[in-house]
Structure formats: C-alpha cells, structure tokens
Amino acid sequence: MTTVTVSPKYQIVIPKEVRDSIGILPGQKVQMLTYRNRIELIPIRPMNKMKGFLKGLDTDVKRDKDRV
Numbered sequence: 001m002t003t004v005t006v007s008p009k010y011q012i013v014i015p016k017e018v019r020d021s022i023g024i025l026p027g028q029k030v031q032m033l034t035y036r037n038r039i040e041l042i043p044i045r046p047m048n049k050m051k052g053f054l055k056g057l058d059t060d061v062k063r064d065k066d067r068v
Contacts, residue, residue: 014041
C-alpha cells in the first residue's frame with residue numbers, strides 16, 4: 001500500500017507506480033467519488049479508446065420465456 005500526503009492546498013500526487021499501472025497520463029481527467037469511508041479515482045477514457053474493450057464477452061443471456 002502506498003501512502004500520500006495532502007498538501008496545504010488539499011492536493012495529492014498520484015505515485016508513479018499507480019499512474020503507470022492504470023495508465024494515467026498528464027492532463028487526463030479522472031472521476032472522483034466517495035464510497036463508504038474511502039475515495040476512489042476512476043480514469044475517464046476517451047470513447048475512441050474504448051472500442052473493442054469488451055471483445056470476447058459472452059453475450060448469450062438466458063431470458064424468461066415471456067421476453068424476446
């Protein structure tokens with residue numbers, strides 16, 4: 001686990017190993033949310049980079065007989 005320090009301006013630096021592991025680049029936007037007692041940062045990916053990320057996903061879903 002990596003520890004960071006909050007600056008007097010309430011800023012933090014995302015450690016290099018964390019940035020590299022999830023591919024955060026300078027200027028990239030991240031979504032911040034709180035869940036229970038923690039803060040989560042979620043990188044926002046451009047739509048053109050999302051193409052094909054679900055490739056190989058099984059889309060065969062069992063449906064109720066009254067559903068199309």
